[in-house]
Amino acid sequence: MVFKAALFLAPLSGYTSWPMRMLCREQGAELCYTEMISAAGLLRKAGSARAILKRPEGDRPLIAQIFTSSASEAAQAARVLEDEGFDGIDINMGCPVKKVVGKGAGVALMTDPAKALSLVEAVVRSVDLPVSVKLRAGWDASSMNACECASLFEAVGIDTVVLHPRTRTDMYRGTPRWGELERLARTVKIPVVASGDIRGVEDVERARSLGARAFMVGRGAIGNPWIFRQLLGGGPPSLEEREDVMIRHLDALCSLHGSRLGVLHMRKFLSPYVKGVQGAARFRAQACTIDNPKALEAAVRDFFASQTGKAP
Numbered sequence: 001m002v003f004k005a006a007l008f009l010a011p012l013s014g015y016t017s018w019p020m021r022m023l024c025r026e027q028g029a030e031l032c033y034t035e036m037i038s039a040a041g042l043l044r045k046a047g048s049a050r051a052i053l054k055r056p057e058g059d060r061p062l063i064a065q066i067f068t069s070s071a072s073e074a075a076q077a078a079r080v081l082e083d084e085g086f087d088g089i090d091i092n093m094g095c096p097v098k099k100v101v102g103k104g105a106g107v108a109l110m111t112d113p114a115k116a117l118s119l120v121e122a123v124v125r126s127v128d129l130p131v132s133v134k135l136r137a138g139w140d141a142s143s144m145n146a147c148e149c150a151s152l153f154e155a156v157g158i159d160t161v162v163l164h165p166r167t168r169t170d171m172y173r174g175t176p177r178w179g180e181l182e183r184l185a186r187t188v189k190i191p192v193v194a195s196g197d198i199r200g201v202e203d204v205e206r207a208r209s210l211g212a213r214a215f216m217v218g219r220g221a222i223g224n225p226w227i228f229r230q231l232l233g234g235g236p237p238s239l240e241e242r243e244d245v246m247i248r249h250l251d252a253l254c255s256l257h258g259s260r261l262g263v264l265h266m267r268k269f270l271s272p273y274v275k276g277v278q279g280a281a282r283f284r285a286q287a288c289t290i291d292n293p294k295a296l297e298a299a300v301r302d303f304f305a306s307q308t309g310k311a312p
């Protein structure tokens with residue numbers, strides 16, 4: 001794939017379902033990832049894993065991300081995803097949460113590079129799609145082995161490596177270990193994608209200067225799809241744009257999950273969407289108690305009308 005600015009939307013479990021992806025694409029995200037999909041869940045056709053596959057036609061290019069600790073499960077899941085029409089497979093080796101690492105998946109795979117390698121090789125062999133791996137810097141500060149892992153995976157044919165340069169112990173705290181990104185970019189020939197604290201043009205430029213060829217935005221895009229436009233030199237959203245996008249996001253979440261769950265999912269986005277707008281805290285406190293889409297839409301319209309002085 002060839003990209004212009006190479007600004008990607010990161011996989012964010014619980015957030016980056018198709019509604020958020022489509023809104024970010026409108027603002028300049030060139031490549032998106034699904035939320036992480038349990039390979040085991042996908043193979044036993046669990047509703048939660050299948051739900052992540054849902055997407056409209058325009059939601060491309062789209063990489064499906066899987067997590068598992070089993071090579072055979074990974075290979076079978078990758079084949080299912082290839083048949084489903086995804087544009088690439090990413091293997092999650094960065095997730096730090098107990099539920100995932102407790103089963104030997106996510107960043108736990110980095111503690112056993114030989115096992116991780118056989119899993120990656122099984123996926124590469126099982127599909128014709130491009131395969132990438134999303135790594136952390138390592139398990140902890142004394143075992144940072146992203147370069148070692150990426151070199152092994154490059155040798156068996158992955159196309160890209162994504163690095164969130166924090167360790168499992170770091171979780172999401174502190175400054176990313178940018179030195180690890182630089183070391184990785186010097187170590188492998190395949191493109192390195194930087195993930196971690198990319199919020200402004202200066203962050204993209206730093207990652208570029210360290211050798212990254214593409215840039216992933218995660219938390220910075222929650223309730224703020226305009227971050228992509230701003231990274232491309234555009235301006236911040238107007239109040240009208242915020243209102244319009246919030247209503248469209250709510251509609252899309254309700255069409256994906258049904259009204260009740262759609263509203264619950266939307267609650268996670270309310271605060272970031274109105275951040276910095278006068279009266280945001282009061283709006284959020286009130287809006288979080290609403291459980292039907294019509295009433296939530298009315299609350300959003302009232303809130304923005306009170307900003308502009310116009311009738312809703």
Ligand SMILES: Cc1cc2nc3c(=O)[nH]c(=O)nc-3n(C[C@H](O)[C@H](O)[C@H](O)COP(=O)(O)O)c2cc1C
Nearest residue numbers: 010011012013035036164195196197198217218219
């Ligand atoms: C709520 C949340 C969910 C995440 N889910 C995933 C996931 O499903 N797969 C993955 O590889 N990384 C996941 N991540 C990590 C992000 O993709 C990203 O690497 C990390 O948040 C650092 O980038 P950021 O500072 O731009 O958010 C998640 C992070 C957060 C905060």
